[in-house]
Amino acid sequence: MHVEHLSLTNFRNYARLEVSLPTRQPVVLHGANAQGKTSLLEAIFYLATSRSPYTLSDRQLIHWRAEDEVIPFARLAADLHTRRGALDHLEMTLLLERAGDGSQRFKKTIRLNGAEKRVMDVVGLLAVVLFLPQDLSLIEGPPSDRRRFLDGTLAQVDRDYFQALAVYEKILPQRNALLKRIADKQASPAELPYWDEQLVTAGSVLIAGRQRFLRELEVSAQTAHLELTGRRELLTIQYQPSFAPAAEANGQLSFNALGLDLHRELSPQQIAPQFAERLNAELDESINRGMTLCGPHRDELRLCINGRDVGLYGSRGQARTAVMALKLAELEWMRERLGEAPVLLLDEVAAELDSQRRAYLLERLDGSAQTLLTTTELDIFPRSFLERAAVWRVTDGQISTVAPSF
Secondary structure: OEEEEEEEEEEOOEEEEEEEOOOOOOEEEEOOOOOOHHHHHHHHHHHHHOOOOOOOOHHHHEOHHHHHOOOOEEEEEEEEEOOOOOEEEEEEEEEEEEOOOOOEEEEEEEEEOOEEEOHHHHOOOOOEEEEOHHHHHHHHOOHHHHHHHHHHHHHHHOHHHHHHHHHHHHHHHHHHHHHHHHHOOOOOHHHHHHHHHHHHHHHHHHHHHHHHHHHHHHHHHHHHHHHHOOOOOOEEEEEEOOOOOEOOOOOOOEOOOOOEOOOOOOOHHHHHHHHHHHHHHOHHHHHHHOOOOOOHHHOEEEEEEOOEEHHHHOOHHHHHHHHHHHHHHHHHHHHHHHOOOOEEEEEOOHHHOOHHHHHHHHHOOOOOOOEEEEEOOHHHOOHHHHHOOEEEEEEOOEEEEOOOOO
């Protein structure tokens, strides 16, 4: 699984780019800030996931110079060796269409091998793992950052999960709007079962998928963390759903209130009736507050070292080590689930690591995963690594190949 050729038009820093990418050789993108290094990683991530890790507005991806064109647009295209075992041509076009009143309407079109497709048809064809300096938010940030990590990984690998997530994110605001209308005496509670059924069905798939993923992820994360800490610290993952379903319908084997036991697994069918029961039990309060009080949108994930929450009690160094172990485990989990390595993207990560963690990371770039790294400083990399890497200089949206001087 890799990107063979990448083509960009009016995307971020790139007015025009055509580049073929090595598959077994790490690519080091070197240059000053704001030259286009990160934008190249962003383009690959966007083609894989149909979203940007850096902005919530796809409009911002269109090159600013394109604003003067009759129809401002950006185009991303790539020849991909995908998980289908085929060479696919994927193309995404972002358009700003001007209406007669001067307003603009954003439109995204997706084509796979020339045929128009939906987002859900192409997400997962190419899998990616992205390392960012701001990944510390997985420890220190809000719960939404950790839910985004879960969803972003699972959606690339599990189509059922991706479809359930799309349904859940569509139904949840509609249910919340109905709750507010019920509170204002503008609607009847009798309208809720239609929305509840869809929310429960989709949400139960998400809870089951997250639990299964974290149970499998924890094994690899613990191994990496033990190696990084000289086997002195044990990393554990604690999944805290917004309600704790019982392992059996009779409630005799309830999960600990602090989180689901990752060594047991509940199916969506086991979770669904308990989720529905909880929604019903909280109905009066939900109506009063105008929001759905339980479900995957309120789940939490905590990382612990030797039984203590890293976000509450860990040092900055412990947080960085835990995140690195988690991301390396994500890479390994994808590799095992897909039968091949995803594309690995590292945006200025090496500069954020101390020499020990940097060496540990670089040792694992063994050529099995297509890898692209960005850096402003080449001298942080050992000579042995640069000798086996392709080093590209990025300057104002232009790429040139350079030979490092030692």
